[in-house]
Amino acid sequence: MSRVSAFHSELGHKHHDNNQCQEGNKIEPRHRRSGTGNLPLCEVCEKLNKEGR
Numbered sequence: 842m843s844r845v846s847a848f849h850s851e852l853g854h855k856h857h858d859n860n861q862c863q864e865g866n867k868i869e870p871r872h873r874r875s876g877t878g879n880l881p882l883c884e885v886c887e888k889l890n891k892e893g894r
């Protein structure tokens with residue numbers, strides 16, 4: 842289980858909360874913001890969370 846605190850890209854349209862998410866890991870540190878940003882959860886993270894990864 843690799844759930845982390847929610848984070849998002851200031852340029853993105855969804856937030857991430859799993860550190861296995863490739864999309865989340867692609868976010869450059871300078872664009873990365875903590876919290877959900879009131880954005881929906883990324884579907885990749887959702888799937889990883891459901892699978893318990």
Ligand SMILES: [Zn+2]
Binds near residue numbers: 857862863865883885
């Ligand atoms: Zn994600």
